[in-house]
Amino acid sequence: MPRAKSAPQRATLAISKVRRPTDQKATIFSPDIEDHPGNHIKMVRYAAQDIPAAKSARARGSYLRVSFKNTRETAQAINGMKLQRALTFLDNVKNKAEVVPFRRFASSTGRNAQTKQWGVARGRWPVKSAEFLVDLLKNAEANADTKGLDTGNLVVKHIQVNQAPKGRRRTYRAHGRINPYMTNPCHIELILTEGEEEVQKASAVDRKAHLSSRQRGAQIRRALTEA
Template identity: 75%
Template sequence: MQANPKASFPKEWGKRVCGPSDLLGQELQNFSISARQPTFPSKPSLTTQVAEMVRYAATEIQPAKSARARGAYLRVSFKNTRETAQAINGWKLQRAVTFLENVKEHKEAVPMRRYAGSTGRTAQGKQFGVSKARWPKKSAEFLLGLLKNAEANADAKGLDTGALVVKHIQVNQAPKQRRRTYRAHGRINPYMSNPCHIELILTEGEEVVQKSDAVVEREHLNSRQRGARLRKAITAA
């Protein structure tokens, strides 16, 4: 007997009952979709990354009230640059720029205090109280570029560029770069360069307050005199 295709069946027969195997398959499908679309934590902004990567040796100076500049792996003599940087440390920006320009023109000399081996003497070192001084032109050019960079950063921050002072400057040794020189009898000797890292911070100079007359006229007493005066005041009271 053939079944009638147009025969009607109860609606309950068409409903599908979900068993344990169906629920397991649905969970596996949801797991596979979530595995294909992993969630990653949001990346910090570029400004935050740069602020975290760039670190300066002087951490007590507030970044909001200062302007900074730095250079890494600079092809300039470490020893000459260190002496030039120490000469302008603590100076006003305009005086430091003028000094470096004069060094390039041999009008002023850089005092060689620490790395002074085989350094000749010149009368231009008298203003610093030394006899050994040099005119490291390349070091002056690199420091001039960093000072102008820091000045531009200060101008962008709204600082008074006329009152800027070199608050911090530091020169560190960078990895030496290797070359070779060929000598007699087939020998080869190293021919190394000594690059350096430079960092500097400019801040607005503090306002100088004159001392009062009472402070100027105050007597300078030693510990024994101060004790005697204190005992006299106690007994008088």
Template identity: 45%
Template sequence: MDEDDRNTRETAFSIRKLPLDKAKRYLEDVLAHKQAIPFRRFCRGVKGLDVDALYISHIQVNQAQKQRRRTYRAHGRINPYMSSPCHIELILSEKEEPVKKEADTQIAPRKPKGALRSGASS
């Protein structure tokens, strides 16, 4: 089978211990893009995050290595047929409630200690 083992493993984990008719219906819905297969690595439940409090704290797009294919032209020529993929890094964080500052308390003023440093006795 020429499939990615990670995708196949996640698919297998998602239909494990399901009755045959439910598993078949689930996989048909996945093929029709009505349902998605949850990836355990990227699942929000792993970290126990609140979905309503999430925001995008970091997003970054980098160029990936170009993928080369061939396109065949007239008179025996071959031209490159390149694709330009990218890596997308997306980090979500939970909104934190701000901590309220306490009211300032009065601190007793300090007494000058300059006389003691000079060596003079009082």
């Protein structure tokens, strides 16, 4: 009767039976070669394609657990602002010293006197959205400093908020009821660029008004009549 093999012997036989590929070539991952068949690195793509990357600093956040609607309105409020002004505005929003105007997602939004400076009637103070945007702005500022850009002259050139997949949960209530417990996360991307130098407007130059041929003829006839 054959003797049973021990556990180490069985493991050795199992390892020896595994085929090891000898002719398989190593895959080279190169982000500089886009058409390489083994290149699985995906570069991040921003919505604004016309802004040169060398003269801008970028930052983005994905699947952020913050309200999409509130964040979208807050982002539109700081779009086009200088960086320091945007940071100050968001700090004021957290302290309720300034308000975020709600233009698109303004349903069930109360009126406030602070919105008069924006020319609208409704606004809110989304503290959590302001905190997320402050973190992204500081991240983009650090990227600009690394690139050697003038951090004192940065402007929010592009900012965009997109919807992320919604979170679908349920909460259990009294008397056997089950209610939805939903979340609406978002993706945020922003680009900072150096502000353009302000050129002073030239002084007004007195120029004669351009007259058509009919106007010139009427002017000549008027002068002859008065003479």
